[in-house]
Amino acid sequence: MPGVASRPSTSEDWERVIGVNLTATFKCTRTALGVMRSQESGVIVNVASQAGVRVQPNMAHYSASKAAVLQFTKSVALEYAPTIRCNSITPGLIETGLVRQAWTEYAEQVGITFEEARAQRLRVIPLQRFQTAKNVSDGVLFLASKEACTITGTNLDVSAGELIPR
Numbered sequence: 001m002p003g004v005a006s007r008p009s010t011s012e013d014w015e016r017v018i019g020v021n022l023t024a025t026f027k028c029t030r031t032a033l034g035v036m037r038s039q040e041s042g043v044i045v046n047v048a049s050q051a052g053v054r055v056q057p058n059m060a061h062y063s064a065s066k067a068a069v070l071q072f073t074k075s076v077a078l079e080y081a082p083t084i085r086c087n088s089i090t091p092g093l094i095e096t097g098l099v100r101q102a103w104t105e106y107a108e109q110v111g112i113t114f115e116e117a118r119a120q121r122l123r124v125i126p127l128q129r130f131q132t133a134k135n136v137s138d139g140v141l142f143l144a145s146k147e148a149c150t151i152t153g154t155n156l157d158v159s160a161g162e163l164i165p166r
Contacts, residue, residue, distance in 0.1 A: 014061045021065035022072070029076060029086070036084045043144045044086040046073045047136075048155060053090060053163055070155055077153030085152040087143045092131035092159030093121065126161030 025046050036042025051059050052066025069088060076086040093099065100114075107117040122128060139158040142148055157163050 017061040018065050018068075021062070022068045025069050025072060029072075033076075033080065033084065037080075040083045042084045043148075044073075044076065044084065045140045045143045046086070046088040048073070048088040048090045050090055050092070050159055050163055053155075053157075073155070074153045081152055085149075087148075087151060087153065088155045089136060089139045089143065090155055090157045090159060090163065091136045091139075092125065092162055094133060094136070095130045124162065125159070126164060129160055131158060131160060 029044055029046070032042065032044055036044075046069050048069045049062070049066035050056075051063040052068075052070050055063055073086050073088040076084075080086065095118075103117040103121065104114050107114050110117075112120075122130065135158055139156050143151065143156055
């Protein structure tokens with residue numbers, strides 16, 4: 001099944017994806033660090049992607065931007081420890097309108113129904129379920145909590161097992 005993001009066809013496509021995913025992460029982190037450094041505490045949780053961990057076709061610009069977010073997170077964690085923690089979260093597939101559109105297009109291309117395309121995708125997820133925004137927010141809340149006070153520079157995989165190497 002093709003990736004949700006399309007191939008970068010121009011330098012503008014590349015710059016837009018890098019800007020949204022990496023530059024915005026940098027700017028938000030920089031702003032948050034200004035406050036956190038003055039109070040000598042804080043937690044940053046960046047949102048990465050499975051595409052930053054596992055290479056996928058037709059998503060070079062997106063994969064590169066999210067892999068960079070993972071490395072940026074580790075760098076921030078090292079630079080601002082011990083008073084500020086920085087982690088990332090890798091969400092599993094969330095069934096959004098954009099994802100449903102990609103499944104519809106894929107189904108039409110290969111001559112199957114939307115339901116069959118959806119079921120194909122679900123079969124590769126070990127826990128056999130898509131993620132929800134709540135699953136992701138629960139992971140973020142955990143990383144920001146006192147229970148995670150010794151966790152920094154780490155990526156939390158909230159993908160229902162999809163990133164387990166096979």
